[in-house]
Amino acid sequence: MITATSAEDFDLGIEITVGEAVSFPYKVVKRFLNSLSFQERASNAYWRVNSARSIVLIGMMGAGKSSVGRCLQRRTRLARFDTDEIVSSKFGLSISEIFSTHGERRFREVEAKALVELAPKGFGAIIVTGGGIVLRQENVDLLKQLGTIVWLDANEETLFERASRRSNRPLLQTEDPRTTFSEMLRARAPHYAKVADIRVDTSALTRDEIADVILSKVKELVTTRK
Numbered sequence: 001m002i003t004a005t006s007a008e009d010f011d012l013g014i015e016i017t018v019g020e021a022v023s024f025p026y027k028v029v030k031r032f033l034n035s036l037s038f039q040e041r042a043s044n045a046y047w048r049v050n051s052a053r054s055i056v057l058i059g060m061m062g063a064g065k066s067s068v069g070r071c072l073q074r075r076t077r078l079a080r081f082d083t084d085e086i087v088s089s090k091f092g093l094s095i096s097e098i099f100s101t102h103g104e105r106r107f108r109e110v111e112a113k114a115l116v117e118l119a120p121k122g123f124g125a126i127i128v129t130g131g132g133i134v135l136r137q138e139n140v141d142l143l144k145q146l147g148t149i150v151w152l153d154a155n156e157e158t159l160f161e162r163a164s165r166r167s168n169r170p171l172l173q174t175e176d177p178r179t180t181f182s183e184m185l186r187a188r189a190p191h192y193a194k195v196a197d198i199r200v201d202t203s204a205l206t207r208d209e210i211a212d213v214i215l216s217k218v219k220e221l222v223t224t225r226k
C-alpha cells in the first residue's frame with residue numbers, strides 16, 4: 001500500500017489533449033479549457049484515456065470522501081457513484097431516516113446491494129462509499145474488483161471534528177459520541193488498512209490537494225502494474 005501525505009506535481013507527459021477527446025464545438029471546448037487550470041487540463045486528459053478501473057474511496061466518517069469524490073469527478077470527468085446517495089434514493093429517505101425507521105441492519109443490506117449493482121461495467125468511475133462498507137467481507141471482495149481502493153485517513157481528532165460538524169450521522173447519536181467514534185475507528189482501521197491500495201493522510205490537505213495526491217498515486221500504481 002502506498003501512503004501519501006503531500007500533494008505532488010503531475011507528470012507532464014500527456015499523450016492527448018482534452019480538445020481531441022471532447023466532442024463539442026471548438027468554441028465550447030475552448031471556453032471550457034480556458035476555465036481550467038493546467039493541472040486540471042492535464043489530469044482530465046489522462047483520465048479520459050486511462051479510465052478502465054474505478055477509483056474507490058473508503059474511510060471513516062469525516063474523512064472527506066464525498067467532497068473529494070465530487071472534486072475527482074470534476075477533475076477526471078468520470079461518472080461518480082456514492083453508495084449513501086444510492087441507498088438514500090432507493091428508500092426515498094435520508095440516511096438518518098433510514099436508520100431510525102428501518103434500522104442499521106436493513107441499511108447494511110441495501111448498501112451491500114447497491115455495491116453489487118456497481119459491479120465493473122468496462123468503464124471506470126469515482127466510487128464513494130459509506131464508512132461502514134468494509135464491515136462485510138462480501139463488500140470488500142466487490143470493492144477489490146471495482147478498482148483502486150483509496151483510504152482517506154486523518155488523525156482521530158480531525159476526523160471526529162469533521163464528522164460531528166453536521167448532525168446527519170446516526171451512529172454518532174449516542175450519549176458519548178467521542179468515545180463511540182474512537183471505538184469505531186479502532187475496530188475499523190485494520191479493515192481499511194487491509195483492503196486499501198493507497199492511503200492518504202488528509203489531516204493537513206485541502207480537498208483539491210487530496211485529489212492531486214490521489215490522481216498522481218493512482219497513476220503511479222497503474223503505470224508500475226503495466
Ligand code: S3P
Nearest residue numbers: 060061084095130131132169170
Ligand atoms: C456510516 C457512515 C455514513 C453512512 C452511515 C453509516 C458508518 O457515511 O453510510 O451513516 O457506518 O460509518 P459517511 O462515511 O459518508 O459519513
